[in-house]
Amino acid sequence: MVHKPATQIIFDDANTILKSGKVIGLPTDTVYGLAADARSDLAVAEIYALKSRPSFNPLIIHVQDLQQAQRYGEFNAEAIRLAQHFWTPSKTASALTIVVPYKKDSGISSLALAGLDTIALRVPNHTLALKVLSQFNGPLAAPSANPSNCLSPTTAEHVRTAFPGLPILDGGTCTIGIESTIVWCKDDGVLLLRPGIVTQEDLKVIVPVQKFIPGQDDAPQAPGSLKKHYAPKTPMVINMTKPLPGDVYIGFGPDYPSSMNLSETGDLKEAAGNLFRYLHTADTQNKQRIAIAPIPDSGIGQAINDRLSRGIK
Ligand code: AMP
Numbered sequence: 001m002v003h004k005p006a007t008q009i010i011f012d013d014a015n016t017i018l019k020s021g022k023v024i025g026l027p028t029d030t031v032y033g034l035a036a037d038a039r040s041d042l043a044v045a046e047i048y049a050l051k052s053r054p055s056f057n058p059l060i061i062h063v064q065d066l067q068q069a070q071r072y073g074e075f076n077a078e079a080i081r082l083a084q085h086f087w088t089p090s091k092t093a094s095a096l097t098i099v100v101p102y103k104k105d106s107g108i109s110s111l112a113l114a115g116l117d118t119i120a121l122r123v124p125n126h127t128l129a130l131k132v133l134s135q136f137n138g139p140l141a142a143p144s145a146n147p148s149n150c151l152s153p154t155t156a157e158h159v160r161t162a163f164p165g166l167p168i169l170d171g172g173t174c175t176i177g178i179e180s181t182i183v184w185c186k187d188d189g190v191l192l193l194r195p196g197i198v199t200q201e202d203l204k205v206i207v208p209v210q211k212f213i214p215g216q217d218d219a220p221q222a223p224g225s226l227k228k229h230y231a232p233k234t235p236m237v238i239n240m241t242k243p244l245p246g247d248v249y250i251g252f253g254p255d256y257p258s259s260m261n262l263s264e265t266g267d268l269k270e271a272a273g274n275l276f277r278y279l280h281t282a283d284t285q286n287k288q289r290i291a292i293a294p295i296p297d298s299g300i301g302q303a304i305n306d307r308l309s310r311g312i313k
């Protein structure tokens with residue numbers, strides 16, 4: 001018989017646990033999620049409790065496809081264009097969450113929506129996650145599987161360490177490695193709420209999009225726009241061209257080398273994929289400080305710098 005660690009579950013268990021209203025650790029293309037039935041207040045409450053997440057922070061609802069998403073959200077023409085373009089499994093850059101008006105009384109727990117009249121929907125581009133969604137045949141609330149304010153998890157091991165005893169479906173290392181880009185499709189235009197692997201330039205090819213400026217719009221509460229988030233326990237500094245004594249150094253490209261280099265060739269996509277994994281590793285080295293090399297602030301670099309700037313204590 002194959003030995004299986006107590007918390008590691010197989011595909012068939014996942015559906016049984018979800019149907020019983022409990023939470024599982026679920027791999028997606030971006031990061032691991034804490035997934036539970038989005039229609040059940042109790043199941044959703046367990047997610048908030050596990051993460052110690054403030055109840056005003058809404059959860060992303062994961063669905064199989066645009067058709068299922070439209071059961072819960074009102075998609076205007078721009079939202080449909082974005083979904084058709086980015087929620088296609090063959091696309092590599094598909095990590096896009098779309099916020100649209102919530103279809104009242106369509107069954108999502110109001111706790112998951114934090115009482116808002118909008119809903120954030122996403123189709124993960126991950127074979128195992130899509131299989132789970134298809135077998136479960138319902139919407140799954142799935143925020144990142146980390147305690148609030150801590151680093152996002154990109155391996156099953158990260159989830160196991162943060163939530164001992166939680167049933168986890170192990171899908172290996174997440175390929176994208178940072179959370180999805182979030183856009184808000186309003187009647188008067190599309191706003192970029194959180195940068196990610198899908199960049200503003202990628203979005204602009206499909207629809208006009210403005211960057212959301214916190215405090216300048218009536219945006220719903222979004223931890224993605226809170227100042228402090230994603231922080232390692234060790235103090236962190238950014239834009240360091242070289243380490244100082246006592247630092248663990250995370251390098252970038254040929255100009256800022258290190259044994260932990262986000263991308264030796266300076267590839268921003270590769271760097272985004274390694275970011276949280278390296279931060280997790282650096283955080284366990286009991287050094288005084290984590291120092292990070294400068295990262296160009298263009299394209300995917302904006303998503304990386306967004307996460308890093310909010311990790312500084
Ligand atoms: P996480 O799943 O941990 O990556 O966090 C989910 C992100 O989606 C947070 O930044 C939420 O605030 C954001 N979010 C979820 N629902 C909404 C919504 N209806 N409007 C705006 N942002 C949302």
Ligand code: MG
Pocket residue numbers: 143144152179
């Ligand atoms: Mg998160």
